[in-house]
Amino acid sequence: MTYDAKKDIKWGIAPIGWRNDDIPSIGKDNNLQQLLSDIVVAGFQGTEVGGFFPGPEKLNYELKLRNLEIAGQWFSSFIIRDGIEKASEAFEKHCQFLHAVHAPIAVVSEQTYTIQQSDTANIFTDKHHFTDAEWDQVTAGLNHYGEIAAKYGIKVAYHHHMGTGIQTKEETDRLMASTDPKLVGLLYDTGHIAVSDGDYMSLLNDHIDRIVHVHFKDVRRDKEKDSREKGLTFQGSFLNGMFTVPGDGDLDFKPVYKKLIENNYKGWIVVEAEQDPEKANPLEMAQKAHKYIEQELIGNN
Numbered sequence: 001m002t003y004d005a006k007k008d009i010k011w012g013i014a015p016i017g018w019r020n021d022d023i024p025s026i027g028k029d030n031n032l033q034q035l036l037s038d039i040v041v042a043g044f045q046g047t048e049v050g051g052f053f054p055g056p057e058k059l060n061y062e063l064k065l066r067n068l069e070i071a072g073q074w075f076s077s078f079i080i081r082d083g084i085e086k087a088s089e090a091f092e093k094h095c096q097f098l099h100a101v102h103a104p105i106a107v108v109s110e111q112t113y114t115i116q117q118s119d120t121a122n123i124f125t126d127k128h129h130f131t132d133a134e135w136d137q138v139t140a141g142l143n144h145y146g147e148i149a150a151k152y153g154i155k156v157a158y159h160h161h162m163g164t165g166i167q168t169k170e171e172t173d174r175l176m177a178s179t180d181p182k183l184v185g186l187l188y189d190t191g192h193i194a195v196s197d198g199d200y201m202s203l204l205n206d207h208i209d210r211i212v213h214v215h216f217k218d219v220r221r222d223k224e225k226d227s228r229e230k231g232l233t234f235q236g237s238f239l240n241g242m243f244t245v246p247g248d249g250d251l252d253f254k255p256v257y258k259k260l261i262e263n264n265y266k267g268w269i270v271v272e273a274e275q276d277p278e279k280a281n282p283l284e285m286a287q288k289a290h291k292y293i294e295q296e297l298i299g300n301n
């Protein structure tokens with residue numbers, strides 16, 4: 001079948017602009033119905049599962065009313081802390097939930113030693129570096145996750161992430177080289193790699209064949225610089241306005257989208273911009289992102 005980006009790519013927006021799982025007080029008045037209806041108003045086809053979402057039955061009901069789909073859900077993995085067996089039990093339950101809501105992607109991030117929720121750690125300087133033994137354990141565990149996910153028709157999308165053991169391009173290169181391509185795919189998050197390494201194209205170019213899920217997160221470079229100079233935490237940085245939706249910050253998504261479609265990328269691209277909803281109205285930001293995607297990305301290709 002001929003590739004058609006308009007059909008083969010689905011566009012979603014993550015709940016993180018409305019409510020943040022890491023800071024439950026943020027946006028606590030935005031309920032599920034409000035969030036899902038805003039997503040429809042803004043013109044997106046789906047979302048990812050937020051920590052406050054209900055069980056599959058209620059969720060499927062609310063999704064069907066609005067003709068929305070679930071792309072996937074974040075999984076906080078603790079292969080190093082808990083060992084492969086215990087971590088895999090938790091991951092299998094995660095896959096069962098995803099299967100029940102018809103989601104194709106498990107977003108996985110190894111959270112042992114993460115500083116992303118820390119109240120004190122400088123997100124730009126204080127991250128942990130895995131030892132060789134930790135690398136061996138995490139890569140073996142991720143391959144096993146891939147086998148579990150496959151039983152449910154789900155793909156593992158590994159999320160490189162600020163403040164974790166797999167953050168930089170170099171670390172993501174190592175992860176890709178030491179896992180089985182049939183079992184472990186890559187989630188390419190523009191915002192995390194742009195803040196980590198500055199350059200956000202090399203990761204995309206070098207691992208285009210492993211990418212199974214995409215997060216479009218824009219960066220305000222002036223706010224990043226300010227957060228870096230102040231040595232802020234991850235949460236402090238996003239509350240300082242470091243991230244925003246595509247079209248509102250300094251990243252150029254045109255070459256990113258071009259590369260994806262030139263390589264026949266099939267799957268979801270999910271807009272994901274953690275901000276303070278008191279300062280950045282989530283529906284207004286979602287509409288802004290959608291307009292940018294329609295006019296500058298889809299419209300120009």
Ligand SMILES: O=C1C[C@@H](O)[C@H](O)[C@@H](O)C1=O
Nearest residue numbers: 021074116159189215272
């Ligand atoms: O995909 C993501 C999920 C969030 O929980 C995370 O903190 C955010 O930065 C992200 O990129």
Ligand SMILES: [Co+2]
Nearest residue numbers: 159189215272
């Ligand atoms: Co992300």
